[in-house]
Amino acid sequence: MDTRLRIRRIGPALALCLLGGCTAGDSAEATAESFDAQSNRGQAFVVDENSDPNILNIAMGSADHTTLVAAVQAAELENVLVNAGPLTVFAPTNEAFEALPEGALDNLLRPENKQTLYNVVTSHASPGKFTMELLEDGMQLYQATGHYIDVEVRDGATFVNGARILASVAATNGVVHVVDQVFLIALD
Numbered sequence: 001m002d003t004r005l006r007i008r009r010i011g012p013a014l015a016l017c018l019l020g021g022c023t024a025g026d027s028a029e030a031t032a033e034s035f036d037a038q039s040n041r042g043q044a045f046v047v048d049e050n051s052d053p054n055i056l057n058i059a060m061g062s063a064d065h066t067t068l069v070a071a072v073q074a075a076e077l078e079n080v081l082v083n084a085g086p087l088t089v090f091a092p093t094n095e096a097f098e099a100l101p102e103g104a105l106d107n108l109l110r111p112e113n114k115q116t117l118y119n120v121v122t123s124h125a126s127p128g129k130f131t132m133e134l135l136e137d138g139m140q141l142y143q144a145t146g147h148y149i150d151v152e153v154r155d156g157a158t159f160v161n162g163a164r165i166l167a168s169v170a171a172t173n174g175v176v177h178v179v180d181q182v183f184l185i186a187l188d
Helices: 003-020 027-039 055-060 063-074 094-098 104-108 111-122
Strands: 087-092 125-127 140-142 148-154 157-160 163-171 174-179
Touching (some): 055 063, 055 163, 063 087, 063 111, 087 163, 104 111, 125 140
Antiparallel strands (some): 087 125, 140 148, 148 157, 157 163
């Protein structure tokens, strides 16, 4: 549920309690429960329309990354992607997810496979800010899962773990490289 919607729902109940007073069992308990649920959500759920976008904002604002956003949410990694970083994220497009073997994505999104999904998503993140200028042929990048991925530069294109970097977007907490494949190294 959208944070703004939650605040709108909480706001009137709280205003009524403050103006008219609440007794035990009134909407104050429901309001307190809503505040508790919201407060455990973390920094990723703070609405800030004035700041430059962080990695999560960039992904959520991209029509080409709705599947990645769904995977991040299912793995509950939103707060990681808003941390100060720096972080480099290799963001597979929706088409990259569609190219997975039939049923693979549905299987990953099942609640009982949350840890595997977490590993797959985090295998796309590297601590540090690695802009295109810093990605050199033959280098290996350490990923958040403890794996290393290879960087290859050929014919004017840069590839990471075999995936081609299609575009790059700077974020306040790092960089997002759009890639054309999903890394499944976490399933090895």
